[in-house]
Amino acid sequence: MMSDASRPRLPRGVRLHEDKLRDRWVLLAPERVVKVNPIAVEILRLCDGSRSLTEIVSDLAARFNADAERVGADVRTLLASLAEKRMVEL
Amino acid sequence: MSETPPPPEGLLAELTHRCPLACPYCSNPVALDKAADEMTTEQWKRIFSEAAEMGVLHLHLSGGEPCSRRDLSELVDHAAKVGLYTNLITSGVGLTRDLFDKLVAAGLDHLQLSIQGVDAPQADFIGGYKGGYAKKREIAEWVTREGLPLTVNAVIHRGNVEDAPRMVDLAVELGARRVEIAHTQYYGWAFKNRANLMPTRDQSERAFAAVEARREHYKGTVVIDHVAPDYHAKFPKACMSGWGRQTMNVSPSGKVLPCHSAEIIPGLEFWSARDRSLSDIWRASPAFNAFRGVDWMQAPCVACERKAVDFGGCRCQAMALLGDARACDPSCIKSPHHHLMGEIAARDSAGPVEGFAPRRYARGDIVSGDA
Numbered sequence: 001m002m003s004d005a006s007r008p009r010l011p012r013g014v015r016l017h018e019d020k021l022r023d024r025w026v027l028l029a030p031e032r033v034v035k036v037n038p039i040a041v042e043i044l045r046l047c048d049g050s051r052s053l054t055e056i057v058s059d060l061a062a063r064f065n066a067d068a069e070r071v072g073a074d075v076r077t078l079l080a081s082l083a084e085k086r087m088v089e090l
Numbered sequence: 091m092s093e094t095p096p097p098p099e100g101l102l103a104e105l106t107h108r109c110p111l112a113c114p115y116c117s118n119p120v121a122l123d124k125a126a127d128e129m130t131t132e133q134w135k136r137i138f139s140e141a142a143e144m145g146v147l148h149l150h151l152s153g154g155e156p157c158s159r160r161d162l163s164e165l166v167d168h169a170a171k172v173g174l175y176t177n178l179i180t181s182g183v184g185l186t187r188d189l190f191d192k193l194v195a196a197g198l199d200h201l202q203l204s205i206q207g208v209d210a211p212q213a214d215f216i217g218g219y220k221g222g223y224a225k226k227r228e229i230a231e232w233v234t235r236e237g238l239p240l241t242v243n244a245v246i247h248r249g250n251v252e253d254a255p256r257m258v259d260l261a262v263e264l265g266a267r268r269v270e271i272a273h274t275q276y277y278g279w280a281f282k283n284r285a286n287l288m289p290t291r292d293q294s295e296r297a298f299a300a301v302e303a304r305r306e307h308y309k310g311t312v313v314i315d316h317v318a319p320d321y322h323a324k325f326p327k328a329c330m331s332g333w334g335r336q337t338m339n340v341s342p343s344g345k346v347l348p349c350h351s352a353e354i355i356p357g358l359e360f361w362s363a364r365d366r367s368l369s370d371i372w373r374a375s376p377a378f379n380a381f382r383g384v385d386w387m388q389a390p391c392v393a394c395e396r397k398a399v400d401f402g403g404c405r406c407q408a409m410a411l412l413g414d415a416r417a418c419d420p421s422c423i424k425s426p427h428h429h430l431m432g433e434i435a436a437r438d439s440a441g442p443v444e445g446f447a448p449r450r451y452a453r454g455d456i457v458s459g460d461a
Contacts, residue, residue: 012237012239013199013200015175017175021144021145030177030199030267033148083310085313086267086268086310
């Protein structure tokens with residue numbers, strides 16, 4: 001389950017990949033190519049297993065001068081959806 | 091079609107047709123490529139480099155049994171170096187611990203392991219290989235212990251249809267992140283063997299519903315990909331996600347195909363990766379352009395609101411059952427020949443339960459069963 005102390009990471013076999021030819025970012029996973037929007041790219045870059053959810057949210061909120069509560073909601077929605085697909089570990 | 095089509099995302103490399111198993115549902119062509127006709131290591135490497143350059147993201151290493159190739163780890167190493175996501179599709183038979191370690195070191199991203207049944211007697215009978223089930227369990231453990239993603243793949247037919255939901259349970263027990271439950275696709279050897287493989291409509295529908303019911307239960311644990319039974323379907327599958335749209339297949343001898351069954355369609359001209367670049371073949375080969383887009387369609391597909399959803403279904407199925415590759419796939423309720431599917435399935439499924447013809451590589455041209 002996801003909590004503020006969760007340290008999300010991309011599991012082995014899931015890669016954030018810049019698809020230069022198509023000018024986009026994707027997550028490459030078993031039998032899946034998932035398009036990733038620029039905000040999600042920023043979130044996923046921080047999901048390295050070393051940062052807690054709280055740290056990720058405050059980093060993004062500070063960097064983009066955004067409301068931490070809203071950023072937190074976006075981050076949780078993205079990570080929950082990817083965790084369901086086994087593309088993020090919490 | 092003169093404009094350049096968007097590049098494919100996937101390449102299926104059928105490295106060899108050699109295989110130690112004898113699965114009766116094998117969908118590879120009835121005539122298999124000989125070992126002597128297989129491409130060399132250097133030829134495959136060149137193809138992988140070209141694939142990466144033209145925009146392919148996923149490389150699926152398949153066969154036959156890809157572990158039958160002595161250069162497998164060298165090929166994975168090259169594919170990983172040029173940036174491809176490498177997926178090994180294997181029966182596990184022939185995958186030694188030493189080879190597994192080499193593949194991991196080479197940068198393998200994902201391993202897909204086939205299972206034929208939910209216990210050793212059933213699985214080894216269907217796969218025609220004693221000890222196969224135990225070997226697969228061992229390999230699943232190597233993969234999960236290593237931390238690599240594991241997909242378990244099971245093909246469903248009359249001999250195991252009652253166990254389809256238990257295949258999902260087994261995949262979870264083996265630690266798979268993804269499981270593929272595929273009702274038999276009747277192409278190649280499987281088409282010849284159809285009368286020995288076809289479950290009843292009732293069996294198919296119960297199996298399908300039971301697997302679907304596992305989705306919610308295993309949410310977040312395993313991703314279920316489910317391939318529906320064509321002969322009991324209402325709408326066709328979006329075969330290959332559309333002809334010449336997302337994927338290309340390279341046969342062991344280097345023929346580049348829109349799908350691995352495409353050679354059953356008469357009149358198609360296939361080009362070889364031995365003497366042309368992959369991007370030229372993708373863009374200009376007559377076989378790829380034959381059914382690309384929607385211009386080739388006839389009624390009812392041409393006026394169908396689903397034509398961008400399922401692309402008219404499967405060209406090979408229309409060819410095999412109706413003798414016309416441009417026809418609407420008869421698995422679609424809109425096909426005037428849809429009734430054939432149910433009639434064939436009812437006739438075929440009335441046969442004995444354990445009568446299927448195992449496929450042996452060395453005897454690849456022997457067929458049985460009534461097509």
